[in-house]
Amino acid sequence: xTAGTVRSGSSSSSPSSWxxxxxxxxxxxxxxxxxxGLSFTRSESEVRCISTPAVMAYTRKGAIPHLTxxxxxxxxxxxxxxxxxxxxxxxxxxxxxxxxxxxxFIGLYETPTYRQPILALGLRDTSSDKPLAxxxxxxxxxxxxxxxxxxxxxxxxxxxxxxxxxxxxxxSDEQRAKADGRANVFVSLVGGQSPIGRSEFSNALLxxxxxxASQLAKVEPGRKPLDASINGYVLTIDSTLPGLHELxxxxxxxxxxxxxxxALGVSGPHxxxxxxxxxxxxxxxxxxxxxxxxxxxxxDFSFPVSHEADTLGHDREHQRPIGLDLYDPAYxxxxxxxxxxxxAPSPEALHAFGPIPPTRAYVHHLLQxxxxxxxxxxxxxxxxxxxxxxxxxxxxxxxxxEEFDLQVQRxxxxxxxxxxxxxxxxxxxxxxxxxxxFDRVNKERGKGSLRDKxxxxxxxxxxxxxxxxxxxxSPAVPGVVEVNGGSKRQRSLDExxxxxxxx
Numbered sequence: 001x002t003a004g005t006v007r008s009g010s011s012s013s014s015p016s017s018w019x020x021x022x023x024x025x026x027x028x029x030x031x032x033x034x035x036x037g038l039s040f041t042r043s044e045s046e047v048r049c050i051s052t053p054a055v056m057a058y059t060r061k062g063a064i065p066h067l068t069x070x071x072x073x074x075x076x077x078x079x080x081x082x083x084x085x086x087x088x089x090x091x092x093x094x095x096x097x098x099x100x101x102x103x104x105f106i107g108l109y110e111t112p113t114y115r116q117p118i119l120a121l122g123l124r125d126t127s128s129d130k131p132l133a134x135x136x137x138x139x140x141x142x143x144x145x146x147x148x149x150x151x152x153x154x155x156x157x158x159x160x161x162x163x164x165x166x167x168x169x170x171x172s173d174e175q176r177a178k179a180d181g182r183a184n185v186f187v188s189l190v191g192g193q194s195p196i197g198r199s200e201f202s203n204a205l206l207x208x209x210x211x212x213a214s215q216l217a218k219v220e221p222g223r224k225p226l227d228a229s230i231n232g233y234v235l236t237i238d239s240t241l242p243g244l245h246e247l248x249x250x251x252x253x254x255x256x257x258x259x260x261x262x263a264l265g266v267s268g269p270h271x272x273x274x275x276x277x278x279x280x281x282x283x284x285x286x287x288x289x290x291x292x293x294x295x296x297x298x299x300d301f302s303f304p305v306s307h308e309a310d311t312l313g314h315d316r317e318h319q320r321p322i323g324l325d326l327y328d329p330a331y332x333x334x335x336x337x338x339x340x341x342x343x344a345p346s347p348e349a350l351h352a353f354g355p356i357p358p359t360r361a362y363v364h365h366l367l368q369x370x371x372x373x374x375x376x377x378x379x380x381x382x383x384x385x386x387x388x389x390x391x392x393x394x395x396x397x398x399x400x401x402e403e404f405d406l407q408v409q410r411x412x413x414x415x416x417x418x419x420x421x422x423x424x425x426x427x428x429x430x431x432x433x434x435x436x437x438f439d440r441v442n443k444e445r446g447k448g449s450l451r452d453k454x455x456x457x458x459x460x461x462x463x464x465x466x467x468x469x470x471x472x473x474s475p476a477v478p479g480v481v482e483v484n485g486g487s488k489r490q491r492s493l494d495e496x497x498x499x500x501x502x503x
Contacts, residue, residue, distance in 0.1 A: 017042075017164040021184040021231055023260045023282075033404050034280045035397045038260060040118060040166055040184075048118060052260065053276055053397075055390045056081045056120060057383065058127060058287035062095070062106035065290040066372075066379040069107045069114075075380065076387045079118045080108060081285045083125040084159055088144040088151065096162035105163075120186075121160055122169030122234075126264045127287035140171060169234055169262070172201070186232035186262055193241060195250035202254040205230065232260040235281065239271055248279045268428065269301060269322060269389060270417045273408045276393065284390075289382035292431055295438040296367045297323040298360075298378055299385040300339040303392045304407045305414045319416045321430040326364050326378075327437035334360040338381055343392065345384035370445045 025036040038050040056079040087093035095105050103109040103116045110116040132141040139150045160168050168183040172190045191198030207225035263281045267288035275281050301322045337357045366374035396404050420427030
């Protein structure tokens with residue numbers, strides 16, 4: 001990559017176009033449930049405030065799955081996450097050459113009726129669980145849409161800083177991005193499954209380790225530690241790791257508590273509440289609600305738990321699912337709204353269907369027919385539920401830690417947790433059942449049905465059983481014009497054969 005292939009921030013972006021971020025915590029211990037506020041200032045008259053804990057919408061290729069811009073405009077969406085990996089199929093990534101801002105490039109720009117969200121740009125796709133080879137010296141492994149690839153750390157830095165954005169999630173070993181001075185840089189806290197390794201990495205950011213401190217003093221006595229240019233921290237949460245609580249605290253305890261913490265990989269309301277309660281995280285990327293929308297699940301839970309749900313939830317054997325599997329035939333005549341939860345969106349504010357909300361039977365029919373409208377309705381519904389879920393979390397946190405702990409316990413008693421935590425939010429029983437139905441309908445409605453039929457026909461022929469097979473069209477002859485009923489040449493040959501037999 002040459003220097004001229006990317007719109008570098010230093011040449012094409014003035015410092016004033018990069019917003020200044022500040023974070024203020026309410027009174028709370030460092031590693032307990034905490035609330036606060038993020039502020040992004042572009043000018044004296046343009047200040048954007050985000051209350052935390054907050055949720056960040058997941059995108060693929062810059063678009064929220066299943067939704068167009070007019071759909072997104074109906075959502076209470078405040079923050080959006082972009083993955084650089086989604087754009088690495090073209091080198092350099094196309095947005096780095098765009099003669100427009102990143103907000104306008106992805107269609108989420110300010111209008112009189114729509115307020116542009118806060119954008120966070122990072123390397124990784126937060127929904128991907130593809131195994132990657134270890135990074136090499138000056139080379140980073142990335143999972144692109146066309147497979148894994150190697151990319152230099154310098155190129156990653158150039159791409160992340162090519163367009164002014166609100167938050168830049170820098171690789172843990174890329175110091176140039178941390179020292180850029182314009183971007184609001186969040187850095188990933190690494191160290192694997194070793195508490196000692198995690199603690200040493202955090203101390204290295206502060207310059208507190210013996211090697212780091214002596215090296216800095218030897219090279220440049222007045223040099224500030226790397227943490228001085230870092231605006232926030234990123235934790236990748238794997239709920240299946242033993243001692244996750246200890247690992248996260250090993251990373252966070254040495255670091256200042258007044259900086260925001262972004263969580264990746266936390267899927268499902270149970271895991272979100274647990275990490276807020278035990279670790280004290282502030283921002284969550286929500287790829288989970290888009291994933292379950294694809295398989296036909298409508299979220300149907302409340303926080304705080306309603307009195308009726310709490311009464312039923314005291315019996316652990318009769319816990320409620322966190323959503324509805326709308327592939328279930330039980331909903332084919334259920335003409336009631338998708339959810340009765342206080343978190344559910346109102347039809348007037350969300351849907352373009354007038355005052356009558358889409359019913360469970362209607363979405364059930366759309367899913368069975370594989371209509372794209374079903375995914376649009378479910379994506380809007382689930383994203384709104386998640387945003388209101390975080391708003392309820394903030395409301396409960398304002399009442400104090402004891403009240404929050406009580407409401408979390410009531411939630412855990414009322415709603416089923418994941419049966420298979422390794423599935424990263426897809427381990428809920430209702431989600432696994434819906435996924436099986438999604439695969440079944442896909443095969444019945446076209447995807448995979450021809451392949452399955454050909455496989456069955458091949459087995460039947462091998463066993464000597466005659467089956468009725470749909471003949472495949474003969475390959476076209478070069479230079480012959482195809483018309484209905486076959487080529488002109490084929491029709492001519494058929495006519496000659498008929499004439500010869502008649503003679």
